Amino acid sequence: MSRRDVHRCALITSLACSALALFVVFANILAGIGPKADETTSAHLWQLLMTAQVPLVAISIATADLRRRFTIPMMALQLALIAAACVPVWLAHY
Structure with a gap:
């Protein structure tokens, strides 16, 4: 390779992770799921997606x-x- x-x-994998994390956040907001004392599955999914991007951005x-x-516009x-x-x-204090 x-x-x-x-x-x-x-780059594509990082963009997909970001888009999916954004989708998870908006799905929670649209569903009316507010911040909870105990984290939900969607919160853990968001955290995993955002953490997975660290090595992807570094490689990119x-x-x-x-x-x-x-190159520069895609990285932006x-x-x-x-x-x-x-x-x-x-902003939603999740």
């Missing part, structure tokens, strides 16, 4: 080819999706 393929796989950054046209999208998954959790 080439360096470019590793970068692409890490380490294998990035900054000369390519879409990656960080924006991570922030988008974290902000509703912070």
Whole structure:
């Protein structure tokens, strides 16, 4: 597997994890599930998805080819999706 393929796989997987974490948060908000004293399954799922991104982002950054046209915008999208998954959790005090 080439360096470019590793970068692409890490980036796509990280984007998928962020999107799924964001979906979990919005599903809880839309379902009216508020913060609980004991964490729910969805809270654990969100935590696992966000934690799984740490090595994926590190691999993505380490294998990035900054000369390519879409590298920086895709990495910015990656960080924006991570922030988008974290902000509703912070605002809703989950």
